[in-house]
Structure formats: structure tokens, C-alpha cells
Amino acid sequence: MASGHMSVEEVKKHTRIYWVIFSSLLLLTGVTVGISYIHLPFTYAVILALVVASTKASLVALYFMHLISEKAVIYFTLALTAFFFVFLIIIPWFIPWDFATH
Amino acid sequence: MSVQIPYIDEPHPVTGVTNAKLGVWLFLASEVMLFGALFSALITLRLGVNDWPHGYDILNVPLATLNTVVLIFSSVTVVMAWASLKMQNLSRFRTYMVLTILCSFIFLAVKAVEYGHKFEHGISPATSNFYAIYFVITGLHGLHIIGGIIVNAYLLGPGSRMWKTQPERFTGRIECAGLYWHFVDLVWIFLFPILYLL
Numbered sequence A: 001m002a003s004g005h006m007s008v009e010e011v012k013k014h015t016r017i018y019w020v021i022f023s024s025l026l027l028l029t030g031v032t033v034g035i036s037y038i039h040l041p042f043t044y045a046v047i048l049a050l051v052v053a054s055t056k057a058s059l060v061a062l063y064f065m066h067l068i069s070e071k072a073v074i075y076f077t078l079a080l081t082a083f084f085f086v087f088l089i090i091i092p093w094f095i096p097w098d099f100a101t102h
Numbered sequence B: 001m002s003v004q005i006p007y008i009d010e011p012h013p014v015t016g017v018t019n020a021k022l023g024v025w026l027f028l029a030s031e032v033m034l035f036g037a038l039f040s041a042l043i044t045l046r047l048g049v050n051d052w053p054h055g056y057d058i059l060n061v062p063l064a065t066l067n068t069v070v071l072i073f074s075s076v077t078v079v080m081a082w083a084s085l086k087m088q089n090l091s092r093f094r095t096y097m098v099l100t101i102l103c104s105f106i107f108l109a110v111k112a113v114e115y116g117h118k119f120e121h122g123i124s125p126a127t128s129n130f131y132a133i134y135f136v137i138t139g140l141h142g143l144h145i146i147g148g149i150i151v152n153a154y155l156l157g158p159g160s161r162m163w164k165t166q167p168e169r170f171t172g173r174i175e176c177a178g179l180y181w182h183f184v185d186l187v188w189i190f191l192f193p194i195l196y197l198l
Helices: A008-038 A042-064 A072-094 A097-101 B019-047 B061-086 B090-120 B129-156 B158-165 B167-197
Strands: none
Touching: A008 A042, A008 B061, A008 B167, A042 B061, A042 B167, A072 B019, B019 B129, B019 B167, B061 B090, B061 B167, B090 B129, B090 B158, B129 B158, B129 B167, B158 B167
């Protein structure tokens, strides 16, 4: 059910969930900072940091932004955005870095 | 003659959401691409050199952690402000909105302290590629915080008069403002580990 049509009872139920999500986000922030003190090899550190950040972002998007119960048109918009976003992030890996030496 | 924009407080029969909400999601999609381009620039700069500084060596991690907590808390308060309106409680909405705006100012104040320390030591965007991208991304994010403060302050102040005449529409506006605010939080959730902890 989209957020605009929630009943008062449903909203009350959701308010409890919001505080649970808040606690989870605080916990995951602690995990993120804790990982940085371990000084893992760079690749592992990046993967772990992105996994935790993505988990936090998913919690915010699903529960605070109500994407867990949104309409298809919103999902379609976001899927298209995600496709182009991934494309943007992949581009740097295809830059021939040795061009400066030629 | 005034023209009424259709489907701003009731769902459009085709999309199932209000035009206002769809508009905000499309705006956020463009924002994803804006920050995506900057993240792409960051990766490009990082891959192009062998010696890239660790954020935790040269940036203030405790202050950034504090800002993360502040921003996460403000995300809860803004969604609680919306939930309060859904429960017909305007005074509680005001309390949560004041808390949201307060958190925004705390975030900016902490950021100002962080920037101040850097400038005191003669560090600026011209210092290195790392600082160039650091100042650009965090500066743009800071501008988004200021934008959020302006919108939220308007909805808390003069904008809240709409509650008396069109409560559904006003609740929709708070939901849209909240979506924007959560996006600002989302950007920081990724910025924090990428800039400060790697």
C-alpha cells in the first residue's frame, strides 16, 4: 500500500518501525566506523564499506521513503535511474590510464 | 483566471500516485545522476593515481560520525512529522519539524567547524585532487542541506496555514519534502565511508 493511503492504525504501526530502523542505522554506523579501524586491504575495505552503506541506504529507502509499498511507476523510474547510475560508475574503469605515457 | 493543477492531492488514475509525488521522484532521479557524476569523477581521480590519501588520516572521523548520527536522527524526525499529520496531530508535527531543522543546523555547524580547521591549515580545494573532490561533493551536499532547511522552515511556518483548509494536500507536501530530506541523508550515508573511512 502506498504511503498516501495508510489508515491511522497503519501509521501508528509504522511509527514503531521507524524507531527500530533508526536503532539499526545507528548500529550499522558503528559497524562502518569499527571496520575502518581494522585497516583491511583496500579492496576488502571498499567492498565491506559499500555493503554496509547499501544496507543502510536500503533501510532508509524501503521504510522512511516507503519504497517497500510503492506504486509500479516509482519502481520503474528508479530502475531506469539505477541503470544509468551504474553506467556512470562503471565508466572510469574503462579509461586507458596509460594514455599519458604515449 | 487560475488553472488548477490536476491530481496533486489525489492519485492519478494511471500512475496511482499524485503528480506532486511523481514529480519529486523524477527530481530525485536527476539528483542521483548529479551526485553519480561526482562519484564517477571521484573514482576516476582515485584510479588515475597510485598514492591517494586515506580519509581517516587527514579528515575528522569523529565529527563526521557525529554528523552521520545527526542526519539519521533528522530522517526519523521528518518521517515522524509526516506520520503526526496522518494522525491529525499538528502540534506534534511542529515539534518533529523543529527537531529536523535543528538537526540541519547542527549538521551545518559541524561541517563549518570541519571546513574551518582545513582553511586554518591552509588547505583548500586547490591543495590536491582529494581535497578538490572532497570540497566539491561535501559542499554540494551542504547546499542541499540549506535547500532542505528553506523548504522545511517554510512548511513549518507560513506553509502550515494550508493545514486548516487543505489538510490532505499539506500532508502530501510534507511527504514530498520528506522524500527530498531522506535523499540528502542517503547521499551522506555513501559519502561518509567513501571520503572519511577508506
